[in-house]
Amino acid sequence: MTGPTADRLDGGExxxxxxxxxxxxxxxxxxxxxxxxxxxxxWYVAAAVLGTEPEAMVRVQRRLSVSxxxxxxxxxxxxxxxxxxxxxxxxxxxxxxxxxxxxxxxxVDGVPDALPVVSGSPRACxxxxxxxxxxxxxxxxxxxxxxxxxxxxxxxxxxxxTVAETWAASVAxxxxxxxxxxxxxxxLGDGTNDYAGDVPTDEGGTGLEFHSVREYEPGDPVxxxxxxxxxxxxELATVxxxxxxxxxxxxxxxxxxxxxxxxxxxxxxxxxxxAHAAERTxxxxxGAGHPTGAIAxxxxxxxxxxxxxxxxxxxxVTGLVDELREPANTIHLSYSRTETDVAALAGRLPGEAxxxxxxxxxxDEPIELVEGLRARGYAVRVVSPxxxxxxxxxxxxxxxERGTRLARARAAGARVLDWDRDESLGVRLRNATGEVGxx
Amino acid sequence: xSAPDDRVPSTTRWGIxxxxxxxxxxxxxxxxxxxxxxxxxxGVAATIGLFAGPHRRISAAAMLLPTVVxxxxxxxxxxxxxxxxxxxxxxxLVASVTCSVVRGRPTPSALRRTGEAALCSAVVAGGAALxxxxxxALSGPAPMIDAILWLTGEGVSGLxxxxxxxxxxxxxxxxxxxxxxxTVPSRGDSAHKARNALLLAAGIAISIVxxxxxxTVLSPLIALFEPVLEPIAASTFVRGLLTIATGSAVAVAVxxxxxxxxxxxxxxxxxxxxxxxxGSVLGITLPFVGVTGVGSFDPAVVAxxxxxxxxxxxxxxxxxxxxxxxxxxxxxxxxxLVLAAGLAGGSIVAGASVETVALExxxxxxxxATFVALAAALFTYDVGRYGRTLATEVGADASxxxxxxxxxxxxxxxxxxxxxxxxGLAGAAVLAPTLSVPATAGVIVAVTATVGGTWLLFR
Numbered sequence: 001m002t003g004p005t006a007d008r009l010d011g012g013e014x015x016x017x018x019x020x021x022x023x024x025x026x027x028x029x030x031x032x033x034x035x036x037x038x039x040x041x042x043w044y045v046a047a048a049v050l051g052t053e054p055e056a057m058v059r060v061q062r063r064l065s066v067s068x069x070x071x072x073x074x075x076x077x078x079x080x081x082x083x084x085x086x087x088x089x090x091x092x093x094x095x096x097x098x099x100x101x102x103x104x105x106x107x108v109d110g111v112p113d114a115l116p117v118v119s120g121s122p123r124a125c126x127x128x129x130x131x132x133x134x135x136x137x138x139x140x141x142x143x144x145x146x147x148x149x150x151x152x153x154x155x156x157x158x159x160x161x162t163v164a165e166t167w168a169a170s171v172a173x174x175x176x177x178x179x180x181x182x183x184x185x186x187x188l189g190d191g192t193n194d195y196a197g198d199v200p201t202d203e204g205g206t207g208l209e210f211h212s213v214r215e216y217e218p219g220d221p222v223x224x225x226x227x228x229x230x231x232x233x234x235e236l237a238t239v240x241x242x243x244x245x246x247x248x249x250x251x252x253x254x255x256x257x258x259x260x261x262x263x264x265x266x267x268x269x270x271x272x273x274x275a276h277a278a279e280r281t282x283x284x285x286x287g288a289g290h291p292t293g294a295i296a297x298x299x300x301x302x303x304x305x306x307x308x309x310x311x312x313x314x315x316x317v318t319g320l321v322d323e324l325r326e327p328a329n330t331i332h333l334s335y336s337r338t339e340t341d342v343a344a345l346a347g348r349l350p351g352e353a354x355x356x357x358x359x360x361x362x363x364d365e366p367i368e369l370v371e372g373l374r375a376r377g378y379a380v381r382v383v384s385p386x387x388x389x390x391x392x393x394x395x396x397x398x399x400x401e402r403g404t405r406l407a408r409a410r411a412a413g414a415r416v417l418d419w420d421r422d423e424s425l426g427v428r429l430r431n432a433t434g435e436v437g438x439x
Numbered sequence: 440x441s442a443p444d445d446r447v448p449s450t451t452r453w454g455i456x457x458x459x460x461x462x463x464x465x466x467x468x469x470x471x472x473x474x475x476x477x478x479x480x481x482g483v484a485a486t487i488g489l490f491a492g493p494h495r496r497i498s499a500a501a502m503l504l505p506t507v508v509x510x511x512x513x514x515x516x517x518x519x520x521x522x523x524x525x526x527x528x529x530x531x532l533v534a535s536v537t538c539s540v541v542r543g544r545p546t547p548s549a550l551r552r553t554g555e556a557a558l559c560s561a562v563v564a565g566g567a568a569l570x571x572x573x574x575x576a577l578s579g580p581a582p583m584i585d586a587i588l589w590l591t592g593e594g595v596s597g598l599x600x601x602x603x604x605x606x607x608x609x610x611x612x613x614x615x616x617x618x619x620x621x622t623v624p625s626r627g628d629s630a631h632k633a634r635n636a637l638l639l640a641a642g643i644a645i646s647i648v649x650x651x652x653x654x655t656v657l658s659p660l661i662a663l664f665e666p667v668l669e670p671i672a673a674s675t676f677v678r679g680l681l682t683i684a685t686g687s688a689v690a691v692a693v694x695x696x697x698x699x700x701x702x703x704x705x706x707x708x709x710x711x712x713x714x715x716x717x718g719s720v721l722g723i724t725l726p727f728v729g730v731t732g733v734g735s736f737d738p739a740v741v742a743x744x745x746x747x748x749x750x751x752x753x754x755x756x757x758x759x760x761x762x763x764x765x766x767x768x769x770x771x772x773x774x775x776l777v778l779a780a781g782l783a784g785g786s787i788v789a790g791a792s793v794e795t796v797a798l799e800x801x802x803x804x805x806x807x808a809t810f811v812a813l814a815a816a817l818f819t820y821d822v823g824r825y826g827r828t829l830a831t832e833v834g835a836d837a838s839x840x841x842x843x844x845x846x847x848x849x850x851x852x853x854x855x856x857x858x859x860x861x862x863g864l865a866g867a868a869v870l871a872p873t874l875s876v877p878a879t880a881g882v883i884v885a886v887t888a889t890v891g892g893t894w895l896l897f898r
Contacts (some may be wrong), residue, residue, distance in 0.1 A: 010824075014820070014895075015817070016891075018783075018817070020786075022813075023884075025787060025791075029791045031790050031793065032790050032864065033790035033791075033793055033802075033805060033806055033809045034787065034790040034791060034809070035790075035811075036806075036860045036863050036864040037786065037790055037809050037810055037813050037860060039856060039858070039859065039860050039863065040813050040814055040817060040853070040856040040860055041817055042856070042890050043547070043852050043853070043855060043856040044817060044821060044852055045890050045891075046890055046893070047852045049890070049893055103841060103844050103845075103846065104844070105832055105841075106832055106839045108828075108832070108833075120832055121833075122840065123832070123833045123834055123835040124833060124837075125829060125833040125838060125841050126838055126840065126841060127838075127840040127841045127844055155832070159844070159848055160848065161845060161848075163827055211597075291534065374647060417471065
């Protein structure tokens with residue numbers, strides 16, 4: 001909070017000028033009416049003279065809540081978190097804690113520049129009796145990153161409007177929003193096959209959610225006929241629901257030698273974190289009934305477990321992940337991958353499968369893989385453990401390059417989860433596939 | 440963060456409008472001509488607002504604009520003196536600007552269309568004024584029409600010249616009308632061929648008429664046809680048909696040229712030139728025909744009315760053009776400031792109209808107009824500044840309560856000075872001629888010095 005500054009906004013100069021002009025004009029044209037009228041502006045001069053600095057004391061409190069109600073700033077510890085595009089409702093309560101009525105109190109909340117206000121206004125002008133309060137309620141749309149709210153700017157004017165006191169009032173309550181995607185928010189993509197399942201698509205068919213009404217065709221089930229429309233217009237029409245299809249998912253773990261890098265000597269390497277994340281993701285997806293497989297990319301070969309939900313598939317995936325967790329048991333060779341390897345990986349993937357890629361993106365090959373898979377029409381989700389957290393120049397340069405690669409992956413159409421090393425996957429991974437996409 | 444806009448909040452807007460109404464009523468007490476002038480001003484504002492709508496509204500606005508201006512010129516002209524004309528002009532200004540305060544500033548496109556319509560109407564009104572002067576010079580509309588009908592001369596030669604002029608005018612109209620205005624792109628080629636064929640036919644017709652004219656001069660045999668040609672050449676009906684055809688073709692050709700020019704200059708898909716031109720022409724032509732057709736009006740008055748309207752419309756075009764540029768650059772003064780200036784101007788005009796203060800009805804009326812209108816002007820300026828600052832800092836959706844408090848305060852300051860000024864004026868009237876204008880000014884200086892001293896003391 002900064003100290004208040006008082007400004008005299010109006011000294012009545014304009015009224016003095018008006019008085020002198022009218023008086024001069026009246027004398028010039030010999031009109032006593034105008035000379036007498038010249039006294040009128042003087043009252044505004046007197047009003048400006050009477051203006052005094054208002055004694056304003058306010059308390060400001062802010063509450064943030066994500067619009068879907070899943071997160072409330074009052075209950076969570078640390079900053080409020082949300083996904084990009086989510087709407088956050090901000091309620092800033094301003095209370096007059098002084099003993100005088102604030103006739104003209106203007107408040108502007110310190111909304112971060114990066115967050116656009118999509119509804120309501122973070123500005124208000126109110127008259128507040130002692131202990132009366134007003135609420136600024138508005139909504140901002142989340143953007144990626146961490147955002148901190150500034151102090152609220154408060155300005156109080158006196159009755160005459162000629163003196164104003166302005167200060168930055170510190171705001172109690174919530175003041176920051178974290179908009180970094182976490183593992184559990186990485187949703188299923190839009191890759192589905194022709195089998196019935198529980199992933200809604202944009203096709204009409206059988207399902208639960210209404211999709212469209214089309215002209216009746218012979219052979220349509222009687223139950224799908226829109227009988228109300230028939231009663232009104234005597235025209236047969238068929239109601240279609242959003243078709244729900246099945247999908248298959250493949251967790252691709254980057255286990256090349258470059259993935260044995262760790263943030264520090266005391267941290268686990270990227271491949272171990274990737275294997276851990278893949279295992280948890282696999283369990284959640286299989287638990288949700290989605291056939292899921294795994295592919296490990298080594299320096300010179302691929303290890304594949306076809307998608308499935310049966311116990312045999314679970315055993316094979318568990319074995320593969322356990323092997324990846326023990327890098328000492330694996331011989332790693334220096335090997336440069338080519339586009340042919342992307343084709344080889346694509347050849348192991350079922351048609352219209354969704355791909356979860358676990359890689360630290362410490363080199364260029366994962367991004368080539370993402371772009372190659374996207375070019376072939378696969379929905380790609382990236383979970384990338386961050387191993388570039390050290391402070392030396394080389395690591396910072398590597399972090400910049402990694403950020404660029406992740407941006408390229410996003411630009412290619414992949415949804416990316418940048419997994420910070422300080423985040424505990426075990427705590428956060430509660431609902432790995434809670435959200436499903438649509439075709 | 441959403442950027443606050445520059446529109447004055449609604450409560451403040453309505454407060455300003457109320458002050459403007461009070462000031463206008465006060466001015467109307469002094470001079471009743473302010474009331475019809477205010478109606479004209481409201482009509483001007485409504486007309487400008489119509490220009491922001493679709494083409495039907497634009498054509499209606501273009502037709503209304505010259506009509507409203509003619510009414511305004513008539514109102515100001517009927518004032519009978521410069522003071523009343525000035526007061527009426529102030530009434531028009533105050534009413535139109537008050538509408539801008541309430542409804543918002545006109546958009547740049549509406550201002551541009553208003554200017555275009557004003558320019559077009561000015562040209563047509565100028566032509567109407569010339570026509571009225573001609574009627575006045577020829578002592579009535581009938582001789583004027585007669586002169587127009589026989590403009591190409593009498594006899595067979597005059598008929599042939601008229602034919603040539605008519606065919607040439609029709610050919611020009613055919614040539615200038617854009618094909619896109621009469622056909623669709625898929626039929627463009629066939630329309631092009633049809634137009635060329637019509638132009639060829641017009642050329643052949645002109646050639647035949649010229650040939651007949653040559654034969655009329657050179658060949659004695661043609662005299663045999665004189666009994667047939669003379670009645671046709673002397674027929675008023677035939678000359679009327681030719682004149683109507685020529686006039687219509689010239690009008691279509693001019694409209695087509697304007698449309699061609701405007702289409703080349705426009706950036707948008709929709710071009711309101713046609714409704715503007717048609718509306719403007721009708722807006723001048725219909726009143727002119729109505730006024731001259733009645734016959735009871737002096738042609739000289741009609742000519743002066745339309746000439747003055749042409750000048751006002753021309754000035755209006757210039758003002759609209761300048762104001763549009765200022766609005767686009769963001770340099771236009773706020774309507775509240777203009778309104779305050781208008782009310783103050785009306786107050787000064789009312790105050791200057793009374794030289795000697797005496798306790799009589801005229802002085803009371805002038806004093807009421809001067810003081811109340813000036814108080815309204817001061818209130819409008821003060822509250823207008825407040826509202827604009829509030830809009831800049833908070834936005835146009837600011838809550839009502841602080842605005843009402845501020846309006847009440849400023850209104851109190853504006854009103855409290857009126858009875859004191861009236862008391863001072865009554866004292867001046869009682870003491871007159873002892874308390875002369877310089878003495879009154881001395882009192883003002885003394886009061887000013889007192890207030891200034893108080894101000895310095897409080898500082």
